[in-house]
Amino acid sequence: MSDFLVLKVMAKLLIPFILLFGFYVQMHGDYGPGGGFQAGVIVAAAFILYAIVFEIGTARRVAPMAVLVTIACLGVLLYAGVGVANLVYGGRFLEYGVLAHEPAHGNHIGILIVEIGVGMAVAAVMMIIFFSFARRR
Amino acid sequence: MDILTHFNYWAAIALATIGLYAVVARHNLIKKLIGLSLFQTAVFLLFITIGKVTGGTAPILDAAYSLYSNPLPHVLILTAIVVSVSTLAVGLALAIAIKRDYGTVEEDEIHDADSAAGTGGEE
Amino acid sequence: MNAGHLPILQVALPLIAAPLCVLLRRPAFAWAFTTLVSWALLAMSILLLIRVMADGVISYRLGGWAPPFGIEYRLDAVNCFVILVISAVAAVVTPYMRQSVAREITAPRHNLFYGVYLLALTGLLGIAATGDAFNIYVFMEISSLASYVLIGLGSSRRARAAAFQYLIMGTIGATFLLIGIGLLYMMTGTLNLADLSLRVAEVPDMRPIYAAFAFITIGVLIKLALFPLHIWLPNAYTHAPSAVSAFLAASATKVGAYVLLRFVFTLFGPEFSFERMPLMEILMPLSLIAILVGSGVAIFQHDLKRLFAYSSIGQIGYIALGISFASTSGLTGAIVHIFNHAMMKGGIFLALGCMMYRTGSVELSALHGLGRRMPFTMAALIIGGLGLVGVPLTSGFVSKWYLVQAALEADLWPVALLILLGSLVALIYVGRVIEAAYFRPPPPGAPAVREAPWQMLIPTWILLAASLYFGVHTDITVSVAERGAEMLLGLPA
Numbered sequence: 001m002s003d004f005l006v007l008k009v010m011a012k013l014l015i016p017f018i019l020l021f022g023f024y025v026q027m028h029g030d031y032g033p034g035g036g037f038q039a040g041v042i043v044a045a046a047f048i049l050y051a052i053v054f055e056i057g058t059a060r061r062v063a064p065m066a067v068l069v070t071i072a073c074l075g076v077l078l079y080a081g082v083g084v085a086n087l088v089y090g091g092r093f094l095e096y097g098v099l100a101h102e103p104a105h106g107n108h109i110g111i112l113i114v115e116i117g118v119g120m121a122v123a124a125v126m127m128i129i130f131f132s133f134a135r136r137r
Numbered sequence: 138m139d140i141l142t143h144f145n146y147w148a149a150i151a152l153a154t155i156g157l158y159a160v161v162a163r164h165n166l167i168k169k170l171i172g173l174s175l176f177q178t179a180v181f182l183l184f185i186t187i188g189k190v191t192g193g194t195a196p197i198l199d200a201a202y203s204l205y206s207n208p209l210p211h212v213l214i215l216t217a218i219v220v221s222v223s224t225l226a227v228g229l230a231l232a233i234a235i236k237r238d239y240g241t242v243e244e245d246e247i248h249d250a251d252s253a254a255g256t257g258g259e260e
Numbered sequence: 261m262n263a264g265h266l267p268i269l270q271v272a273l274p275l276i277a278a279p280l281c282v283l284l285r286r287p288a289f290a291w292a293f294t295t296l297v298s299w300a301l302l303a304m305s306i307l308l309l310i311r312v313m314a315d316g317v318i319s320y321r322l323g324g325w326a327p328p329f330g331i332e333y334r335l336d337a338v339n340c341f342v343i344l345v346i347s348a349v350a351a352v353v354t355p356y357m358r359q360s361v362a363r364e365i366t367a368p369r370h371n372l373f374y375g376v377y378l379l380a381l382t383g384l385l386g387i388a389a390t391g392d393a394f395n396i397y398v399f400m401e402i403s404s405l406a407s408y409v410l411i412g413l414g415s416s417r418r419a420r421a422a423a424f425q426y427l428i429m430g431t432i433g434a435t436f437l438l439i440g441i442g443l444l445y446m447m448t449g450t451l452n453l454a455d456l457s458l459r460v461a462e463v464p465d466m467r468p469i470y471a472a473f474a475f476i477t478i479g480v481l482i483k484l485a486l487f488p489l490h491i492w493l494p495n496a497y498t499h500a501p502s503a504v505s506a507f508l509a510a511s512a513t514k515v516g517a518y519v520l521l522r523f524v525f526t527l528f529g530p531e532f533s534f535e536r537m538p539l540m541e542i543l544m545p546l547s548l549i550a551i552l553v554g555s556g557v558a559i560f561q562h563d564l565k566r567l568f569a570y571s572s573i574g575q576i577g578y579i580a581l582g583i584s585f586a587s588t589s590g591l592t593g594a595i596v597h598i599f600n601h602a603m604m605k606g607g608i609f610l611a612l613g614c615m616m617y618r619t620g621s622v623e624l625s626a627l628h629g630l631g632r633r634m635p636f637t638m639a640a641l642i643i644g645g646l647g648l649v650g651v652p653l654t655s656g657f658v659s660k661w662y663l664v665q666a667a668l669e670a671d672l673w674p675v676a677l678l679i680l681l682g683s684l685v686a687l688i689y690v691g692r693v694i695e696a697a698y699f700r701p702p703p704p705g706a707p708a709v710r711e712a713p714w715q716m717l718i719p720t721w722i723l724l725a726a727s728l729y730f731g732v733h734t735d736i737t738v739s740v741a742e743r744g745a746e747m748l749l750g751l752p753a
Contacts, residue, residue, distance in 0.1 A: 032197065037215060073279030080276045083268075093268040095324035122219075129226045133233070153439075160428060173431055180439050187446045210445070213394055217438065220401045224431050227408050231424045238417035247421055 004053070011053040018046040022123075029115040030108055036115040040122025048130050056134055065131065068124045075121030082113050145186035152179035164244040166232045170225060177221045184210040184217070266308050267320040267333040270343060271386045273297060273304075278378035287362070287370035294374045295354045301385070302344075302351035309340040313740065319391070327391070328455035334391030338744035341595065342388045342518045345602045349510040349723075350381050353606065356719040357503045360613045364501045365413050373413065377507070380406035384515050393441045393451045393527075396519060397434060400483065403515070404430045407508055411500040422495035429492040433482030440476035443468045444527075457527050464532055473537055476523050484516035486543075486580050487550035490573045497569035502613030505565060509572055510606030510723075514598045517579045521594075524583070525748035534586045543584035548678050550577030555685040559692065564615075564622040567689060568608050571648055574682060575601045578663060581679070585666040591745035593662030596737050600647070600655035600727060607723035608644035611637050614712035614720060627693065629702025633709045638697045640720045645690035647727050650683045655731035658738070 022042035029035030051059035082094070089098040096110020097103030156179055159172025188210035196208040232242055239247050277297040281290045312318055312335055320333040335343075354377075361373060383403025387396055408430070412423035445451055447468050448459035460469060478489075485493040493513075497505045524533045533539045554574030561567035579601070582594025612622050614637040619626050631638045647654035660679060667676035711717070730737050 033195070037219065069282060073282050076279045077276065080272055083272060084276070087265050087268075092320070092324045093265065093272060093322055097324065133229065157432070160432065166424060169428060173428060176432070177435050180435055180442065183439070184442050184445075187442065210442075216394075216398055220398065220405075223405055224401070224427065227405055228424065228427050231408070231412055231420055231427065234412065234420045235417075235424060238420055251418060251421070 007053055011049055015046050015050055018049070019043060022046065026115065026119045027112075030111040036118025036120075037122055039115075040119040040124075041126055043119070043123040044126035044130070047127055051130070051134065056131070060131060063127055063131075065128065068128050068131075072121050072124035072128065075117045075119070075124065078117030078120065079114050082110055082117070086110070146183065149179045149183040149186070152176075152182065166235065166242040166244065167229075169244075170228045170232065173228070174221065174225055177217070177224075181214045181217060181221075184214050265320075266304050266311075267318060267335055267389055268322065270301065270304050270308065270347075271333075271382060271389050273301060274378045274382040274385065278375045278382065281371055281378055282375040285371055287374075288358075290371035290374040291354075291358045291361075294357075294378060297378065298347070298350040298354040298381070301347040301381075305340070305344045305347040308335060309344050309740070312337060312340045313743070328450045328452035331395060332391040332452055332454075333389045334454065335389065336744070336747055337740055338521060338595065338748060339388045339518065341740050341744060342514065342598065343385055345514060345599050346381070346384050346388065346511045348726075349507060349602055349606050352719045352722050353503055353507045353510075353610070356506075356610055356613070356716050359713055359716055360503045360617060361501060363617055364415055364503075364613075366415060373410075376406050376409050377504075379403075380410060380507075384511050387515050388518055391453050393444065393453055393456060395451075396522075397438050397441060400437065400519070401434050403512065404434060404483075407496075407504075407512060410504045410508070411496050413504070414499040414501050416499055418495070419499035422492075422499045426492040426496045429482055429489075433479045433489075436475045436479030436482070438479075440472040440474075440479060443472035443475070447472070453522065453527055457529060460528060460532070464536060470537070473528055473533070477520070477539070480516060480520045480523065483513070484520060484580070485513055485573060485576055487546055487553060487573060487577065490550070490554070490576075493573060494566055494569040497572065497609075498563060498566040502565075502609060502616050505569075506606050506609035506613060509569075509609050510602040513572065513576055514602050517576070517583070517594070517598055520580075520583060521591075521748060525591075525750075530586050530749055540584050540586065543580055544675070547577040547580035547584060548675065550574060550580065551682040552678070552685065555682055555689065558689045559685065561689075562624045564612055564624060564627070564693070565609070567624075567693075568605065568612070571686065571689065572601075572605055574686065575605065575648065578659065578679070578682075581675075582659075582663055582666065585663075585670055586749070587666050587669060588742065588745050588749060589662050589669060590666035591748060592738060592741045593659050593666055595741035595744050596655075596662060597659035599737055599741075600659050600730065603723050603727040603730070604644045604647040604654075604656060607640060607720055607727060608648075610716070610720040610723060611640040611644065614716050615641075617716060618709050618712055624692065624696050625703075627696040628700040629697075630709065631698035633702070634711050636717050637712050637720070640717075640724050641697070642690075642694055643724050643728065645693055647724075647731070649686045649690055653728070653731050655727045655734075655737075658731055658734050662738075 022039045025034040025042060026036065026039035029039065047059055047063060086095050086098055087093060091098035096107045099106035099109050153176050156172045156176030160169050160176065163169055163172060188207040190204060190206045193204045193206040194202050196205040235247065236242050239250050241247060274297060277293065281293060284290045284293060318335040319327070321327065322331040322333065361370060365373060380403050383399045383406060386399030387403065390396060390399065408423045408427045411426060412420050441451070444456060444460070447463055447466060448456055450456055450459060463469060482489045497509055500508065524539065551574045554570050554577060558567050558570035558574065561570060579594045579597050582590045582597060615630070615634065616622050618634060643654070647656040650656040650660040660683065664676045664679055667673065667679065
């Protein structure tokens with residue numbers, strides 16, 4: 001613990017804010033710059049920073065591979081599920097306008113859900129890539 | 138004259154050529170992947186620069202501005218970057234598997250190992 | 261929901277099924293689920309083709325955004341036919357996979373294999389369905405990335421090296437395509453293929469358009485594996501798991517041919533491609549060399565998968581040759597051959613998979629005496645081989661008939677002779693297979709070999725029976741292909 005003390009203290013301080021920023025970017029993707037891709041990478045970066053500065057074992061216990069794979073799959077399903085839900089509500093694939101009474105509102109909801117799906121998938125996949133390469137010696 | 142007004146194309150072409158050269162000339166698989174990434178990134182640069190409108194600002198709706206850069210190339214390249222990251226990940230995973238199986242990531246040594254194992258395999 | 265959503269469901273269904281497959285965990289469930297999905301896809305593709313033949317072009321707007329601003333899925337006779345070919349091959353190969361994959365892939369997680377396979381299918385169907393240039397790039401990369409993984413799963417370590425080689429070549433090809441699309445977008449400001457074709461016609465004499473044409477053609481030819489850009493193909497098909505070889509040989513290069521047709525004819529137009537640009541002068545010699553060299557090199561191979569991989573290079577030459585004529589009969593021959601070659605080569609690789617399953621080898625020497633001991637597998641292999649030669653009553657004859665006709669129409673009788681010469685060369689390598697299987701005694705002390713399990717034989721025979729059926733009843737395939745050819749050439753249907 002005594003090695004790289006500055007690095008460790010700073011990382012510990014930064015990680016909550018990185019995560020918070022990730023969620024901010026995630027939730028503002030529908031009207032401002034941001035969205036699932038960026039947010040997913042930022043959230044994954046927080047985990048990867050922890051794994052690099054502290055130790056990878058704890059990070060892997062917090063986010064086990066099986067859980068990550070499940071999250072990635074659920075993210076893709078959420079995205080595609082919204083597309084199919086639009087078909088059920090009488091619209092076309094990814095035509096979010098039909099999700100609520102007002103098209104603008106429906107678009108808002110639709111993009112938000114899609115971005116959450118993208119964010120889940122991207123964050124999980126980035127972590128999977130990092131962990132599976134970091135595992136090897 | 139053309140070089141100055143079209144410097145973004147020259148930059149993209151130079152980077153793409155360097156990347157492609159690395160892919161062809163290097164025998165180390167990791168270096169090949171680096172070259173491939175550089176090649177792809179140069180093309181992304183080409184896309185991004187053609188989206189720039191002189192004097193335009195970021196494409197966020199605001200009453201104070203009326204001239205925006207074209208956001209479409211950015212969106213396309215966001216997708217292409219994801220593709221490029223996936224390609225790199227698959228490529229590195231294959232390189233690791235090759236290192237495990239052959240004990241090397243040098244192309245000529247892999248080729249020698251295959252020839253030594255015999256049974257065809259020309260070309 | 262109604263039938264109007266079929267174009268998107270054709271692509272979205274495998275996309276949704278892929279993560280579900282991973283979540284299912286048990287390989288048997290994943291396999292059963294993938295099989296159901298592939299059959300549903302086949303049913304949908306048949307419905308689509310019937311609708312397109314009856315009502316003409318179907319346009320589907322993603323997200324309700326009108327083209328050319330939104331992404332449009334545009335289905336006509338050509339891509340419906342390609343979608344049908346891919347779905348049909350998938351519907352036959354998937355049931356076969358269970359035993360073949362269980363035997364040949366040692367990795368413990370077969371549910372992931374089926375997930376990746378479904379992604380490859382998504383990509384291939386997406387390329388065919390979409391009417392948006394950038395979408396073609398994205399789907400091409402989805403299918404290619406999935407193929408690299410599938411090939412890398414082969415049991416020998418060479419599979420990894422082959423997959424890596426394919427990854428490098430494939431990525432360069434796709435990036436070339438991306439450069440071309442970027443240049444087109446720069447000149448026209450649109451990505452919709454139909455809109456692009458109108459706008460490119462307005463500015464044909466601009467250098468970026470020429471450059472775009474060159475980049476796109478080279479990029480697609482790498483995917484199509486036309487000589488001399490074929491180097492990735494033999495290794496990839498040889499070392500991939502048998503079921504994957506069958507699926508990719510029957511679908512991936514066919515989609516490459518489709519993309520070439522789409523860009524050369526729909527987007528740039530035959531007048532630009534063949535009169536302003538020397539496409540015929542480039543494509544025709546290359547395809548003739550591909551036919552002769554591919555078939556010629558195949559003669560000297562000892563590994564049967566490699567032999568038929570080289571034969572694929574020759575057969576791709578026939579498809580490219582048909583495209584290079586830019587005439588109705590040439591294009592009809594090319595499109596029909598896309599279908600026929602998918603059936604024949606798919607069936608052959610499935611038969612090789614049966615052989616691999618029982619004997620553990622696909623060497624020519626392992627074939628000795630198998631004609632008696634695995635009669636159904638060997639008969640399938642021979643029928644497929646005769647189809648490649650183009651013997652009458654097989655479907656290979658139909659496509660070659662149209663190609664020879666196209667050559668004679670264009671007053672290129674040397675080309676017609678070379679097509680026939682290519683068939684003779686094919687006869688030599690098929691002859692070697694027949695000789696080894698039927699006229700050589702089994703080596704003394706060879707282990708007893710039984711016929712392959714029926715779950716693998718039936719898919720093999722379905723593909724080859726289809727190739728025989730469509731060799732006799734040519735009206736279905738030829739009418740669709742002729743309609744597609746006329747549409748591509750801009751002739752009134």
